[in-house]
Amino acid sequence: MNHTIDYLVDNLAPLYRGMIMAVHGWRIPPRVHLAIEIHSSDMQALRKVVGHAAHGHSTHPCHVCFIVHDDINLPCGYNIEEFVLRDDWDQMKHAEESRRATSKKARKDILDAFGVRYTGFNAMPGWLGILKSIIDFMHNFYLGIVGDNFKQFLAQGYLLNKSEWNLLETTVNSIIWPSGIGRLPTNLGENHSLQKADQLRRWVHIQPVVLWICWRDENDKIRPYGNAVPAKSKYHPKFKRALHDIYTASLYLALAERILACKSVSINDVKRGQGYLRKYCEILLRIGAHLTINHHVAMHYVDIFRRFGPAYVWWLFAFERCNGEQENVNHNGHANGEMELTLMRNWVMKHRLFEVLASLPEDASKKERELIEKITRQKGTDRGTLRTHLAGFAAESSVTVPKRYLKNYFDIRALRDAPQVYQLLLEFARRTWPGVNIVADGTIEEGSTALLFEHSCKLLRVVYKDGVRYGSCEDTRTTLDRFGCVDIENYRYPCNILYHFQLEIPDKDPVNCSVIQRCISDDNIPGMPWDLYASDLGIYTVYASRYYAAEVILTDQLASAVAILPTYSMRLGSDTPLWIVLSFDRTGIEPLDEWLNEAMDEILEE
Structure with missing residues (x-):
């Protein structure tokens, strides 16, 4: 066991240091600190590394407190205020006694009495098995x-x-389901x-x-x-x-x-x-x-x-994905360290490509971009972990817009509901820049600025906010992202997304805005069993395909992607269809859906 731990520290520490840096952008201290800063794994591996008894042990099933196995199905196992917590230093003392024990029986007696055995990590400065370990x-x-x-x-x-x-x-x-959700x-x-x-x-x-x-x-x-x-x-x-x-x-x-x-x-x-x-x-x-x-x-x-x-x-979503990447590496089962070296080289190669893609300068030539894309496709890094990480880094800015949408102005009159949309944008522009006298196109007024039909806005078929894709009725790729939740005056509402625009007037920074319609809900909808907790759960009950009048909001007010579950109430009858809208806030690094990967590809290509 000690030899295995030493091997892990010496040979796999650089690999996981690279994984942690790629996922979180951290700068990991030297070798010894990688082990003592944090340890996260599943239950079985946690007990092995910490040196604690197995989770099925009759007397010491928990490595954090003193309960017995029978307490798991008794109220005392969940009476948090009465827990008696273990002490790291006592555990290490008994672990050292286990190391010095001269027989297998003596070590088992210590394990049964104190729930701990010796592990190679105990010899490392600063190692505290309980304090530094995470319940994943x-x-x-x-x-x-x-x-x-x-x-x-x-x-x-x-x-x-x-x-x-x-x-x-x-x-x-x-x-x-929204396109970026599993x-x-x-x-x-x-x-x-x-x-x-x-x-x-x-x-x-x-x-x-x-x-x-x-x-x-x-x-x-x-x-x-x-x-x-x-x-x-x-x-x-x-x-x-x-x-x-x-x-x-x-x-x-x-x-x-x-x-x-x-x-x-x-x-x-x-x-x-x-x-x-x-x-x-x-x-x-x-x-x-x-x-x-x-x-x-x-x-x-x-x-x-x-x-x-x-x-x-x-949590270990990203690390499990990394494990999956390593499982797909062809190493031919070579022994004597060759297999481990192959895995390491593959991992380093993928992250070198990741670094190149993430730091590619804006003035890179088309030929350079095509060459890098070709290499990533050949090496199998154009999907999965690499793109997941890139999407996460791209989400650092609040709102991201594909660059091709920012090149040309859009004539608002080309929209099917142009008069209504233009009037909404005009009112929004006046609220956004109150110090500017903004008038309608064609109005001649001294000292005023006109919101032009052809040269004041750009149509954004899709935007990304915090890494989440929000489409519109102009989105030709998919219809799945045309709904979302918005935050308006400290309340969250499900809505239908009609358009995204970037508005511009002289001498002012451009502003991203969205035209939305809030979903209709009223007191005639019967109460649901989750209503008391609806805000925490992110669940909203609305009438299917029924909306309030269109309005314009800042794109920054988009709050989350949503899934829509069509149903009806027994009391209202099937002729009054309802939507149960479920909010899906992005809360972690996970494998992304193919649609979102492809969409992020478009951003990277440009």
């Missing part, structure tokens, strides 16, 4: 807690019969499985709406109990089959995800998110559902967030 959000929350929720209640819990599974599949497949499988009615963390992340956000559609009665309320378990069922659920409790638990789980996975989060928000997660676990205990070690260690999130910041900084 991707593995712990998405693959662990959310995955367990889907498997225990839906896949194996028989809470959906065949017709309800078909309804769930139809509902999921009807969702209009998709869910289209055959959930037959294959009740979600394997990837990104799929589980999408599912946990939409599940309050999807489960409501599957479990509601004629009054849009959640039914009290689930279907009977089939007589010849493969699994025999032992939990209480109260749909209202299970739905409430799923609602708390969605709330915890939305709060804890935010790009910017305060400690008070973390405490609130962990509070919802604690309520989720308490409901599971009440109905007799089975909990795992993942549920308990999530009760230590507050300390992790306090030490390391938002999950966006340290």
